[in-house]
Amino acid sequence: MKKSLILAIFAVFVLLSACQPVEIRQELKGGITESELNISAVPQIRDGKNSNYIDLNSDGNACLSSWDFGVGLFVGTKGTVKVMMKGPNDIIFTGLNADGTKITKTLTVQVDALYDVEPEWALFCGATGEKTWEWDNVTGPGVWGNGGFKGCAAPCWWVVSLGDINGQAPGEGAGASMTFTIAGARLIKNFNDGTTVQGSFTFDMSKIILDDGGNVWAKGKLNTKNVTVLCGKSPNEGGAPVNSYDILKLTENNMVLSYPEPGVGSWGTAWFWMFKKK
Incomplete structure (x- = not known):
């Protein structure tokens, strides 16, 4: 009788344990590095010259994208921005990885002609x-x-x-x-x-x-x-x-x-x- 009671209690314990949800926590780690970035900043050609309209592209990179183009900030993977100076212009890319780390890379573009720039x-x-x-x-x-x-x-x-x-x-x-x-x-x-x-x-x-x-x-x-x-x-x-x-x-x-x-x-x-x- 005593043995049967012990077995019954054990069976109830097993059943209750099976009903409890099992939570497996997975910590998000890692992120891409600067060397793994595949990004571009390319001047649009107008009248045969590099214009101040710059096409930005960071499609396919496993991070959020923002671009500092000197007079503003563009957030997104693909878009066109307008810079205001002839000569070399630095475009600073910042990527935000899923783990919160940031990566930056500077792309320098050469501008030879200005269009639609307020005097x-x-x-x-x-x-x-x-x-x-x-x-x-x-x-x-x-x-x-x-x-x-x-x-x-x-x-x-x-x-x-x-x-x-x-x-x-x-x-x-x-x-x-x-x-x-x-x-x-x-x-x-x-x-x-x-x-x-x-x-x-x-x-x-x-x-x-x-x-x-x-x-x-x-x-x-x-x-x-x-x-x-x-x-x-x-x-x-x-x-x-x-x-x-x-x-x-x-x-x-x-x-x-x-x-x-x-x-x-x-x-x-x-x-x-x-x-x-x-």
Whole structure:
């Protein structure tokens, strides 16, 4: 009897054990290496020349794909991007493996002809892809200040001279500058104590503003991220940083920017910045 009871208990234990799910955990390991990548960046041929339209392809690689082409980031295995400079252009590929590891590879493409490139890239960044701007203390009596929105084309009410800028923005007066680069669409603020801060910029030349007479007052918009232009603040908003500027003038040698205080109409308070090519 005792033996039969033991056998019965054992049988129940076996049945219960068989009903429990068995979980086998498998750790995902491994990933491809740079040497195993099969990727390409090939300029499209236009008029017999390597154009600035670049065909990217990473099909068949066991990783997620992203491409840094200088002025933007493309995510995907196949697509076409547009670069903004003649000469050698670096395309940086980053692959994300299933195990979380990353692999990078730089492909250099030669561009011999530019198509559909906004001329403002060359005005902001110069023919070499990098251009430095400083305060324009030559054109007018001041380099920063306020005036009338859609009325003034430079500071015309409260006008601040170059010598007084450090009092408004320490390190951003005489001797300070800012550098625009095509690579990475970077904006670098160079303080006059030798330090720098870096961010990025974009522009939109469709953001035109007309004055009350129907004439173009602003020809576009400059936007910055993680950095402002020199003395890029709004005093009547507690010195808040300004990251969006109306472009009043942009030539090879001169740049005039403006920022209207929120909600103002014609001749309301706007702030003005005067710069020249260094």
